[in-house]
Amino acid sequence: xxxxxxxxxxxxxxxxxxxxxxxxxxxxxxxxxxxxxxxxxxxxxxxxxxxxxxxxxxxxxxxxxxxxxxxxxxxxxxxxxxxxxxxxxxxxxxxxxxxxxxxxxxxxxxxxxxxxxxxxxxxxxxxxxxxxxxxxxxxxxxxxxxxxxxxxxxxxxxxxxxxxxxxxxxxxxxxxxxxxxxxxxxxxxxxxxxxxxxxxxxxxxxxxxxxxxxxxxxxxxxxxxxxxxxxxxxxxxxxxxxxxxxxxxxxxxxxxxxxxxxxxxxxxxxxxxxxxxxxxxxxxxxxxxxxxxxxxxxxxxxxxxxxxxxxxxxxxxxxxxxxxxxxxxxxxxxxxxxxxxxxxxxxxxxx
Ligand code: AMP
Ligand code: MG
Numbered sequence: 001x002x003x004x005x006x007x008x009x010x011x012x013x014x015x016x017x018x019x020x021x022x023x024x025x026x027x028x029x030x031x032x033x034x035x036x037x038x039x040x041x042x043x044x045x046x047x048x049x050x051x052x053x054x055x056x057x058x059x060x061x062x063x064x065x066x067x068x069x070x071x072x073x074x075x076x077x078x079x080x081x082x083x084x085x086x087x088x089x090x091x092x093x094x095x096x097x098x099x100x101x102x103x104x105x106x107x108x109x110x111x112x113x114x115x116x117x118x119x120x121x122x123x124x125x126x127x128x129x130x131x132x133x134x135x136x137x138x139x140x141x142x143x144x145x146x147x148x149x150x151x152x153x154x155x156x157x158x159x160x161x162x163x164x165x166x167x168x169x170x171x172x173x174x175x176x177x178x179x180x181x182x183x184x185x186x187x188x189x190x191x192x193x194x195x196x197x198x199x200x201x202x203x204x205x206x207x208x209x210x211x212x213x214x215x216x217x218x219x220x221x222x223x224x225x226x227x228x229x230x231x232x233x234x235x236x237x238x239x240x241x242x243x244x245x246x247x248x249x250x251x252x253x254x255x256x257x258x259x260x261x262x263x264x265x266x267x268x269x270x271x272x273x274x275x276x277x278x279x280x281x282x283x284x285x286x287x288x289x290x291x292x293x294x295x296x297x298x299x300x301x302x303x304x305x306x307x308x309x310x311x312x313x314x315x316x317x318x319x320x321x322x323x324x325x326x327x328x329x330x331x332x333x334x335x336x337x338x339x340x341x342x343x344x345x346x347x348x349x350x351x
Contacts, residue, residue, distance in 0.1 A: 020170065028053070249351060252351075
């Protein structure tokens with residue numbers, strides 16, 4: 001299959017530029033498109049065949065459900081069986097935006113879209129291209145991240161091309177995305193809603209709107225625990241991972257730098273290709289020829305936005321051993337560390 005790549009300026013485009021993409025969605029094809037979190041791989045959410053194509057293109061296990069993207073509040077009632085007051089409050093505060101909510105599903109949402117579950121995950125993205133695409137195609141778009149299963153999520157169209165060229169009909173290239181990590185997922189089917197995946201919308205932000213919220217214990221677990229089963233099916237898979245072996249070194253920054261320099265020296269003595277994931281503040285302190293700055297410690301947002309691109313660069317240079325600094329696990333840091341720990345297969349050293 002030939003994959004058409006179409007550039008589109010998110011600040012200034014006309015719906016006519018999306019015509020071909022809309023036709024593809026309406027006829028059951030797949031289009032990757034930018035959202036404010038990461039690039040999504042879109043297909044008609046109400047078509048079992050389109051969902052099957054998404055799983056196939058990604059190489060994704062079929063029990064890992066897709067998020068349904070809508071453009072307007074009334075769309076929610078077409079896919080969710082019940083919508084409560086807390087949902088309306090959260091939607092008012094955070095939609096359109098990087099929050100996914102889970103509801104009992106309506107009959108018309110195929111089980112292939114929900115990975116066999118009777119619930120459906122719904123998000124209203126704020127990215128202008130994503131919104132226009134949903135509206136012009138008149139299709140609710142099932143869209144997981146547009147990466148091959150297990151690879152880091154794509155934050156630029158080049159990442160999507162790397163993973164999906166020849167496997168899907170079209171890629172809309174809207175440039176780098178703003179947030180860079182996936183949406184916060186919250187289960188609205190419980191009396192007290194439960195955060196199943198941390199993201200840009202933090203627990204405190206949710207609490208500020210609906211008073212109380214719980215966090216799935218699997219998120220805060222320091223290592224995978226057989227007794228704690230993540231409620232979001234995707235959280236159980238190795239994910240976001242570079243091919244090399246990644247280790248996160250935690251502690252006081254000076255001690256971390258020293259430890260990483262020792263580890264790098266050991267591996268380089270063995271002729272291993274080694275790389276360091278550092279920050280703007282620390283990048284000059286390493287004795288390694290491959291030091292990558294993920295962003296500035298003064299802005300957690302810059303770190304979230306840089307994370308997946310850096311993880312992909314580790315593969316591009318063929319890094320065999322990767323040593324990364326760690327970040328405080330509060331606010332956005334919780335989402336960052338959640339992704340980094342999974343990328344590292346929970347391999348961490350404290351100094
Ligand atoms: P992705 O779009 O690749 O970030 O993946 C979406 C993730 O949302 C899945 O991996 C699941 O973990 C989660 N998810 C989607 N639908 C549901 C659902 N009905 N119940 C629980 N988790 C869900
Ligand atoms: Mg994903």
